[in-house]
Amino acid sequence: MQLIECPYCGPREEVEFHYGGQAHVSYPEDPASLSDEKWAEYLFVRDNTRGPFAERWVHALGCRRWFNAIRDTATYRFHRVYRLDEQKPAMS
Known part of the structure; x- marks a missing residue:
């Protein structure tokens, strides 16, 4: 069992958390003007890197x-x- 450090509650078991996808994905400024292809790209296309990766999590x-x-x-x-509300730290 892995402990995940919740920034609000402290360390908790991983079963309490859910993955929420890639972090720092900007919402389109004018989503109504996007083509279906661009909207689908915003919704579904994410980076798939090996190594340090910025992610969203929820302490469900x-x-x-x-x-x-x-x-x-x-x-x-x-x-x-x-x-x-905190800045993204440098990834190394």
């Missing part, structure tokens, strides 16, 4: 708050967690 069985994390996709190790 705890405080129910969303937060971001830098997690290594090869080792599953969490390098850093941070609130949504």
Whole structure:
């Protein structure tokens, strides 16, 4: 069992959390003007990198708050967690 550090509640077991996708994906400024192809790209196309990756997580069985994390996709190790109102840390 892995512990994930919730920035609001502290370390909790991983079963309390749910993955929410890639972090820092900007919502289109004028979504109504997007073609179907561009809208589908916004909804479904994400980076698929190996190594440190910025992700969104929710503490579903705890405080129910969303937060971001830098997690290594090869080792599953969490390098850093941070609130949504905090700046994205450098990924290394």
